[in-house]
Amino acid sequence: MSTPQTQEAGPGKVSPEKAILTDVTKCIGCERCVEACVVQNKLPREIPTRYRADDGLSGRRYTSIVRIPGKEEGTWRNVRRQCLHCREASCQSACLVGAFSKSPDGAVEYDADKCIGCRYCMLACPFMIPRYEYDQALPFVRKCKMNDECRVEGGVPACTAACPTGATVFGPREKLLEEAKRRIAEQPDLYQDHVYGEREFGGTSVIYLSDVPLNDALRIPTSAEFAKMRVPSLETESIPHLLHSWVLVTPVQFFTVGAGLVGAWFLRRRQRLMAERAREAADGRPDETPGSEEE
Ligand code: SF4
Ligand code: SF4
Ligand code: SF4
Known part of the structure; x- marks a missing residue:
């Protein structure tokens, strides 16, 4: 189990931690952020379905727009x-092979x-974000990346660059938190007095403002729901911070689970090699795909 790291700015230091701030009051539901993500990540095209029952995330969709009732009846x-990029991520903590990591940015x-x-x-x-490629022969987990692969001109993720209203923006987390609180203070009648993701479950690097x-x-x-927990x-x-002490007192259980997962890793590697060999045989030449494994 990996220990999560949180980036704090010490005295005289500026935290490099970046974030996405989405102001729901400014979003017009155009889904250009979704389209930009699809293009940037070379995902298969899907027709946006506004009135879907689920949240629209999938192994092929890393961000989506869901509609909820607005303040006035009949409004939305x-x-x-998207992934909230938790400051201390449960996904990272739960993964015993270290497939997740929190980058300094x-x-x-x-x-x-x-x-x-x-x-x-x-x-x-806790936010039910990662999705699995159930329809693939060799499935992987998929979720929003928010890393260098997403960046376009100006060094911002494609999704935020595409937003025509500034509803979703990218920048230093500290500055975006300040900006969110400034908007709330300026328009207390409009906004909820709450920045979603500032503190919940240890805080996230994707934060929200809303009315x-x-x-x-x-x-x-x-x-109220947290209080009842x-x-x-x-x-x-x-959650990782909370569980850390539990892990220390249950080493046998974690060793057993860890041994099982190492076995699963070998099995999965073997499946990959077999799939690569089958592809090589079909092509009649070695697989030169960058990152392909050698035995
Ligand atoms: S929102 Fe879920 S998938 Fe994203 S970092 Fe947090 S725990 Fe991991
Ligand atoms: S940060 Fe990257 S992966 Fe996430 S929604 Fe934006 S473009 Fe897609
Ligand atoms: S591009 Fe901006 S306005 Fe359009 S759906 Fe996305 S966040 Fe909302």
């Missing part, structure tokens, strides 16, 4: 769904080469 708000990254397909990360994520509650759309419990401190404390 559009809420962008805020992104929680996924390394498919390490993944053994156990899907513990999917169970561990209507986002708890259901983002899968973030309300304060066996561990109400989760309103501000991360």
